Amino acid sequence: MPSLKDLKNRIESVKSTRKITKAMQMVAAAKLRRAQEAAEDARPYTERFNAVMAGLAASVGGSDSAPKLLGGTGSDQVHLLVVLTAERGLCGGFNSNIVRLARTHAAKLKAAGKTVKILTVGKKGRDALKRDSADLMVGHVDLSEVKRLSYADAQGIAQNVLSRFDAGEFDVATIFYSKFVNVVSQVPTAQQVIPADFPAEDGAQDSVSTVYDYEPGEEEILADLLPRGVATQIFSALLENGASEQGARMSAMDNATRNAGDMIDKLTIQFNRSRQAVITNELIEIISGAEAL
Amino acid sequence: MAETMQFDLVSPERRLASLQVREVLVPGADGDMTAMPDHAPVITTLRPGVLRVNGPDGTAEYVVSGGFAEITGSGISVLAEQAIPLTEMTRAHLDEMIESARAKHEAAKETFKNEPGPVDDAAKLLADMVALGDHINV
Numbered sequence: 001m002p003s004l005k006d007l008k009n010r011i012e013s014v015k016s017t018r019k020i021t022k023a024m025q026m027v028a029a030a031k032l033r034r035a036q037e038a039a040e041d042a043r044p045y046t047e048r049f050n051a052v053m054a055g056l057a058a059s060v061g062g063s064d065s066a067p068k069l070l071g072g073t074g075s076d077q078v079h080l081l082v083v084l085t086a087e088r089g090l091c092g093g094f095n096s097n098i099v100r101l102a103r104t105h106a107a108k109l110k111a112a113g114k115t116v117k118i119l120t121v122g123k124k125g126r127d128a129l130k131r132d133s134a135d136l137m138v139g140h141v142d143l144s145e146v147k148r149l150s151y152a153d154a155q156g157i158a159q160n161v162l163s164r165f166d167a168g169e170f171d172v173a174t175i176f177y178s179k180f181v182n183v184v185s186q187v188p189t190a191q192q193v194i195p196a197d198f199p200a201e202d203g204a205q206d207s208v209s210t211v212y213d214y215e216p217g218e219e220e221i222l223a224d225l226l227p228r229g230v231a232t233q234i235f236s237a238l239l240e241n242g243a244s245e246q247g248a249r250m251s252a253m254d255n256a257t258r259n260a261g262d263m264i265d266k267l268t269i270q271f272n273r274s275r276q277a278v279i280t281n282e283l284i285e286i287i288s289g290a291e292a293l
Numbered sequence: 294m295a296e297t298m299q300f301d302l303v304s305p306e307r308r309l310a311s312l313q314v315r316e317v318l319v320p321g322a323d324g325d326m327t328a329m330p331d332h333a334p335v336i337t338t339l340r341p342g343v344l345r346v347n348g349p350d351g352t353a354e355y356v357v358s359g360g361f362a363e364i365t366g367s368g369i370s371v372l373a374e375q376a377i378p379l380t381e382m383t384r385a386h387l388d389e390m391i392e393s394a395r396a397k398h399e400a401a402k403e404t405f406k407n408e409p410g411p412v413d414d415a416a417k418l419l420a421d422m423v424a425l426g427d428h429i430n431v
Contacts (some may be wrong), residue, residue: 052372216322218336231305
């Protein structure tokens with residue numbers, strides 16, 4: 001049975017924990033709004049881009065002269081997994097969900113006899129994967145200094161990936177990130193970026209049916225746009241990830257705040273009971289002392 | 294013939310403009326071109342330059358650093374890698390853009406020693422940037 005003083009101290013400490021988690025939740029909520037806005041601002045570009053690329057890919061993709069970024073290297077022996085995670089923890093299962101998806105994917109590829117290489121973005125993913133797959137890791141991109149995510153950051157990562165591709169280090173690249181559905185639900189997602197795979201959306205339909213003139217030429221445009229497509233896909237993945245991270249942190253901190261509240265209630269009841277017990281004890285002692293006289 | 298057409302200017306980070314316009318001057322990779330309503334469908338890449346928009350509410354100018362434009366009969370969407378309204382353009386922005394083009398040129402010279410293609414492309418990009426600076430005079 002803890003003493004009254006111990007209980008009092010514990011209540012105080014849980015109270016200050018609750019203050020911290022409450023503050024973190026509010027910060028995450030504010031950041032989430034900004035991250036969501038950024039993701040929404042980027043959406044028109046990505047949508048238009050994918051529609052144009054889908055049209056282009058459909059008209060050029062079939063030929064043998066299609067660029068490697070679109071048609072692939074002709075083999076799928078070496079896979080590069082680009083794992084995008086957060087720089088910070090305390091956001092529920094956000095990081096571990098992404099890492100788990102990447103890990104199962106890697107295990108599946110390895111079982112099929114493929115070579116797996118891993119490039120991590122974000123400290124948490126690197127720390128988690130270092131434990132069991134340190135030998136597979138080929139690089140890490142540090143974004144901890146980045147305050148506000150810009151397209152240039154995505155370009156940097158894309159550059160990193162593309163130069164490895166040009167050097168023939170891998171055949172297939174897949175990015176792992178978390179898709180933002182809403183505050184309580186983020187879906188870890190794997191998306192293949194090389195060879196490029198453009199989902200044919202509704203918007204793509206009319207660009208296929210329209211016959212475009214291409215200036216300079218179809219293949220030059222494609223060669224110019226494909227590397228940009230990689231950057232664009234990474235950028236939108238980073239933005240989704242940013243929103244997901246804040247959403248996950250917000251709900252994790254909301255839970256923590258509620259848990260702390262429950263704990264305070266429980267401890268307070270325990271405190272009151274033991275105080276009452278002490279008082280009752282003292283009374284019994286006094287009464288029995290008086291009776292003995 | 295339609296008087297105006299839909300014009301969208303988007304960069305990866307935000308949508309800069311979405312309005313009805315009469316004509317748009319696009320700095321295409323093979324030369325400037327002006328798109329007006331009912332233009333034949335064209336997709337062109339952009340070189341660094343000034344994009345001039347002529348609308349019912351006057352003209353607007355944007356500095357774009359590259360990207361591509363999709364022109365159809367009913368509208369034009371410009372997907373710029375980087376776009377800044379000309380009025381907000383400063384020397385510092387320009388220097389930054391020139392600097393990054395120069396870095397790309399140097400990197401291309403390093404990696405592609407005996408292949409003129411990529412080096413020439415990077416050199417053209419750099420030259421376009423510098424020409425752009427002279428043109429807009431900031």
